[in-house]
Each structure stands twice: as C-alpha cells, then as structure tokens.
Amino acid sequence: MAESIGGIILIIVLVLIGIFVIVAITRAVRIVPQAVALIVERLGKYQTTMYAGLHFLIPFVDKVRAGVDLREQVVSFPPQPVITSDNLVVSIDTVIYFQVTDPKSATYEIANYITGIEQLTVTTLRNVIGSMDLEQTLTSRDQINGQLRGVLDEATGRWGIRVNRVELKAIDPPASVQGSMEQQMRAERDRRAAILTAEGVKQSQILTAEGEKQAAILRAEGQAQSAILKAQGESRAILQVFDAIHRGKPDSRLLAYQYLQMLPEIANGSSSKLWVVPTEFTAALGGIAKGFGVDGKADGGPDLDGGEHPTVDFGDYGSGMSKNLQETTLQDPDEALAQARGEAQRATSEATHAGEASGAPFSRSAEVGQRPAESGPTRAQRRAASEARVEEAIAAGGERARREAQRQAEELTERAHTSPAGPGPQEGAPDDTSRFAPPQQQRPEDQGEEPGQR
Numbered sequence: 001m002a003e004s005i006g007g008i009i010l011i012i013v014l015v016l017i018g019i020f021v022i023v024a025i026t027r028a029v030r031i032v033p034q035a036v037a038l039i040v041e042r043l044g045k046y047q048t049t050m051y052a053g054l055h056f057l058i059p060f061v062d063k064v065r066a067g068v069d070l071r072e073q074v075v076s077f078p079p080q081p082v083i084t085s086d087n088l089v090v091s092i093d094t095v096i097y098f099q100v101t102d103p104k105s106a107t108y109e110i111a112n113y114i115t116g117i118e119q120l121t122v123t124t125l126r127n128v129i130g131s132m133d134l135e136q137t138l139t140s141r142d143q144i145n146g147q148l149r150g151v152l153d154e155a156t157g158r159w160g161i162r163v164n165r166v167e168l169k170a171i172d173p174p175a176s177v178q179g180s181m182e183q184q185m186r187a188e189r190d191r192r193a194a195i196l197t198a199e200g201v202k203q204s205q206i207l208t209a210e211g212e213k214q215a216a217i218l219r220a221e222g223q224a225q226s227a228i229l230k231a232q233g234e235s236r237a238i239l240q241v242f243d244a245i246h247r248g249k250p251d252s253r254l255l256a257y258q259y260l261q262m263l264p265e266i267a268n269g270s271s272s273k274l275w276v277v278p279t280e281f282t283a284a285l286g287g288i289a290k291g292f293g294v295d296g297k298a299d300g301g302p303d304l305d306g307g308e309h310p311t312v313d314f315g316d317y318g319s320g321m322s323k324n325l326q327e328t329t330l331q332d333p334d335e336a337l338a339q340a341r342g343e344a345q346r347a348t349s350e351a352t353h354a355g356e357a358s359g360a361p362f363s364r365s366a367e368v369g370q371r372p373a374e375s376g377p378t379r380a381q382r383r384a385a386s387e388a389r390v391e392e393a394i395a396a397g398g399e400r401a402r403r404e405a406q407r408q409a410e411e412l413t414e415r416a417h418t419s420p421a422g423p424g425p426q427e428g429a430p431d432d433t434s435r436f437a438p439p440q441q442q443r444p445e446d447q448g449e450e451p452g453q454r
Contacts, residue, residue: 029056032055037103038067049103069100073100075098080125084133093170101162121166124152
C-alpha cells in the first residue's frame, strides 16, 4: 500500500518536472518578426532590445516588456476647433506620418506616444493658425504643414519618433462665413471672366483695325498707282499727239478744216447753251471762203434769223475764249470779212482738190474730213447742193458778222470814252459771252511783240 502511494507521487513529480522543462524551453527561445523590436527586461530592469531573428532568454529571469512597430505609421486625428487671428473659429482635420526610430525611448520616455503626438499636434496647430487670418489659413497650407512638421519633429525626437509629414485634410470655416466666401469667389470668377472677355474683344478690335488699316493703305496705294499710271499714259498720249502735230507743221488751212469738223460735235452737246467763236475762227472762215471761190465782200446777204444773231456755247473753253476776245482789238468789219472770205475760199478749194484727187469729196459731217465717194449722179447732186448751201451760209454769216462787228465796235468805243482805265466787262457777266463777232488777231506791231513771237 505504501509502495503504491510512493509510485503515484513519483509520477506526479516527474510530470511536473516535464511541464517545467517545456515551459522553460518555450520562454527561453523567442523569434522576432521583421520591422518589430522587443524590449527585454531582466529582473525588472532594461536588458536589451531584440530585433528580427532568433533570440534566447533566461527563463523566469528575462522578460519581454513590449513590442514596438518600426514601420511608418499614419494617424488621423479628429477635427479640432482653432481660432484665427480675425476671431473666426475653423475646424481643421490633420494627418500625421511618423516612424519609431528608438524603441527604448518610445517605451520608457513616454507612456503613450500616439496620444502625446495628437496633443502636441493640436497645440502646435493652434499656435500656427492663431497668427494667421482666415484668408492666409486657406491659402497657406504648405506653410502650415512645414511649421507643424518642424515643431513636432523637434518635440518627438526625444521620444525616439521621427515625424515625416503633416497634412491638413480639411479647413472648414463657419457656415456664415462660407456663404460670404462663396459670394466673394463667385464675384472674383465673374470679374476674371469679364476681364478675359474684354481682353478678347480688345484684341479682336485691334486685329480688325489693323486689318482695315492695311486694307485702306493697300487700296490707297493701288489708287495712287492707278492715277500715276493713268496720268503717265495720258501725258505720253498728249506728247505723241503734239509731237505728231509738230512734225506735220500744220498751217492755218488745216486748223480751219479741223474747226469745221469739231463744230457739229460742239453743237450736239447737252450742256451747250451759248456759242463763243474764238479769234482764230476768222482765219478759218477766210480759208473756207477762198476754197469755194467767194470774193471779198457780201453786202446784203440773207438774214436767216430775222435780225437775231445766234450764240455758240463752248462751256469752260468758251469762258476762257471770252477773256481772250475782251483783250483782242477789233478790226474794221469789212476788212475782216474780206480777209475771212479769202481764207475760206482758199481752204475750201484746196480741200476740194484734195478730195477729188483721192476719190472722196469734201464732207463736213465726217469725223476725219473725208468719206468714201458715192458713184453716179448722187455724188454730183450732193456736191452741187453742198456747195450751194456753203455759199449761202457764208453770205448770210458774213452779213451777220459785219453787223455784229460794227455794233460791238460802237459799244467798245463808247465804253472806252466813258471809262478809259476800266478793266472791261466782268467775267461771267451776260455781256462777256453773249454776242460778238469773230475779230481778227492783232498784228504783232500793235501788241508790242516781234513778228513770229505769237
């Protein structure tokens, strides 16, 4: 009986010894994972820090105090009310990124480093925001983050903690201020939009004005060039005409013939109200009279207009001729008429002989003075009728010219007696261009000029 009781006790002791050995072995061997540090105390005193790997402890002597995570940690704190310098309460959410660099300091220097970091962040944030107004707070996030990081990193360094980053998640002003801020931002956006629109309109108007300016300059240059070219062309044409006339050496008969060609065109003008016969037309009438064989004087010719003398209008040219006529000294009417008849007879005779020689008779209506001759009795009849009309017109015109010359000579004599130093009729008055006979040109010795100067 006693032996059986002793065997049971021995078995129990052996079991207890086995359990103790197992527990001792378990407590003596520790495997530390990566990025974790274990603080080991021996008999209540800091012994060592075990990092990743296999480690052995003395059972019942060494004790693991705490394990520290060495990875970077992210802690988000709840919104904190902060007062700005302009006495506005804003709510700010912060996020901190930190990492434990010294597990021993993080274990023994502070009881709870996360709580310590949170409280330190709140106090630092209030100090930083308290020196800024609301507008600076909203626009200076980078500055706030930098100041918070600098203060926290310096304060947590003795805790074995390094603050890597501090971010402000949100800054919420009061509701009353948010409405005003929205209105302000809306007004600012409207102002910027108006400025951009005005700048666009201004640029568009500038470009349009520049384009119109360039177009106007180009048009003006084109018109100027066109006017220059046109003037050059007209000048060359005039020079060629005058050169041809100069080489042809025209005489009084050719000029008389050209006068006769131009009279129908002048008479057909719509603005012709008054005809002014130039002084040179006297020689033309004389040439025509000589051409048709009409002698000296024609007294008592037929009066075709019942005593009223027609007038001829040359427009602006006639006004200039009227001035020349005022300055021309009148001859004796009979002598002027005789000379005109002789010149007309000689010019007409030469024109008739030239027309017969070329096969085309003289024609006053043709543009170049001659036209192709018609065959048969029609040409002879027209020639006879034309000569008869010319003789009759010359006789009638000579009588009218003589009467008008006598009347104007009397008027000029009377004016000379009444106003010896007077300048004569005013230009543009009805007496200037109304009715006067074609006087003959003054002789060079009467005008004080040498012969050939005219």
